[in-house]
Amino acid sequence: MKKSILMLLWFSILMLFLLPVQTNAAANQTKIILDGQELTLPNDVEVVNxxxxxxxxxxxxxxNLKFNVNWDQKTQNVSIQQGSKAISLTVGQQEAIVENSxxxxxxxxxxxxxxxxVPLRFVSEEMGLRVGWNNKEKIVTLTNTASVPSSPSNGNGNExxxxxxxxxxxxxxxxxVSMDQEVTPVITTLKNPERIVVDFPSTDFGNMGQVLPVGSMGKLDTSDSPNVSEVRYSLFKNDPAQVRIVIELNNVSAVNYSQQYVAGKFILDLSMVNGPTPATPVTDGKKVVVIDPGHGGSDPGTISFTNKPEKNFTLALGLKVQALLKQEPNIELIMTRETDVYPTxxxxxxxxxxxxxxxFVSIHGNSVKGSPQxxxxxxxxYQRASSKELANIIHKHLIEALGFKDRSVKNGNLQVIRETTMPxxxxxxxxxxxxxxxxAMxxxxxxxxxxxAIVDGIKEYLNL
Ligand SMILES: [Zn+2]
Incomplete structure (x- = not known):
């Protein structure tokens, strides 16, 4: 009897202490830093999760961004206006109106x-702010992209x-992986199942649209990648923060990777050796080369100086490459077209x-309107280091063989080189x-x- 009253008392005292402490701590912890200045938050106003x-x-x-803000108590509507830009939000409604849509x-x-x-993500997307969330310090950093063009640091530099x-x-x-700084990751490969673990030291999640507390996990849609069963990411640990990304592979007997930074993005290229089950063609250890004569059929490509379609040039050259590669015992050649047809x-x-x-080699002829000189x-x-290497080698052979002006090797966002998964x-x-x-052409x-020149380049790249 005596014991249970004591327990109850203890419990009440504990509650008295715990409750107020917890709420106050939450209210005082968060900070918002806008363009390097900490915003003064009115009493009780805070960042919440x-x-x-x-x-x-x-x-x-x-x-603080000098927008006009109106609050309609009756409809629970917030309208925000700056110049021609108008945003309308209603409490409890996921639908918002931004510039009439x-x-x-x-x-x-x-x-x-x-x-x-409102969600941080909305602020970044609809109000043109670069946002960051420091989960450890509970600091939101907002950068007005209109006033500060892409500053690499976040906030005022203290954190x-x-x-x-x-x-x-x-x-x-x-x-x-898009991020603020070029951080060298630690990459590990593991077996059963085959997977690649990429750890970024001193790294946290910024504007990912959601916050991932330590231990919880996000996943990417990889339904288009038959070799990948899962790509997951998490804040692996805190203090110091470390982001971990795991690529779990499927039906793969071996995997190689190369890494680089291109324009602030970390890029990890995987090349996989398929396991026994997928329907890969039997190539007797031969290298598979795909030659793609551009355009064809209904798509003439560009029209030349003397009014000939580009598709004729690309096919003629493609067939000459085919004739040479067919004599290579270690190359299995596939053409995307051999006649005047148009595969998309x-x-x-x-x-x-x-x-x-x-x-994969796609063949084209260039043109520019109104500048015949x-x-x-x-x-x-496109991006991949192996593609760049292949490009450098073939380009070198073409310049030597043809003697045309060297307009150099370029990163280009073109579908056939962007969406292909090989060099x-x-x-x-x-x-x-x-x-x-x-x-001449x-x-x-x-x-x-x-x-x-193309064949020499391909053979040099493949070490044949
Ligand atoms: Zn073309």
């Missing part, structure tokens, strides 16, 4: 302690040593990806809009030289 969404008080932020928020605005809070991840994508055998770009990509080809050879790759290049042999180059002798 609702179902893993960081929500910020919209009025304080909008007013409907926008769906990932979580509805809420009224918390007489303050309307700014932590690198922030803003976006993670996986497609075409590439993991792409997606079909060309799918062909090469399904074959798990070793090399422009000339030269340029070679495109892939797109060759712009020369300018069909230039009188001299067109004449249409000649048998120059096409023979170009074909030999």
């Amino acid at each position: 609702v179902r893993n969404n960081i929500m910020i008080p919209i009025r304080v932020v909008a007013e 409907n926008v769906t928020l990932n979580i509805a605005p809420q009224m918390i302690k007489n303050t309307v809070v 700014g040593t932590t690198n922030l991840v803003h976006e993670i994508n996986y497609a075409n055998n590439q993991l792409v 770009r997606s079909e060309r990509v799918k062909l090469a990806n399904d074959l798990n080809a070793d090399v 422009v000339s030269g050879t340029e070679t495109f790759y 892939a290049v797109l060759l712009e042999i020369g300018f069909l809009s230039n009188k001299d180059e067109e004449e 249409m000649s048998e002798s120059m096409q023979d030289k170009a074909a030999q």
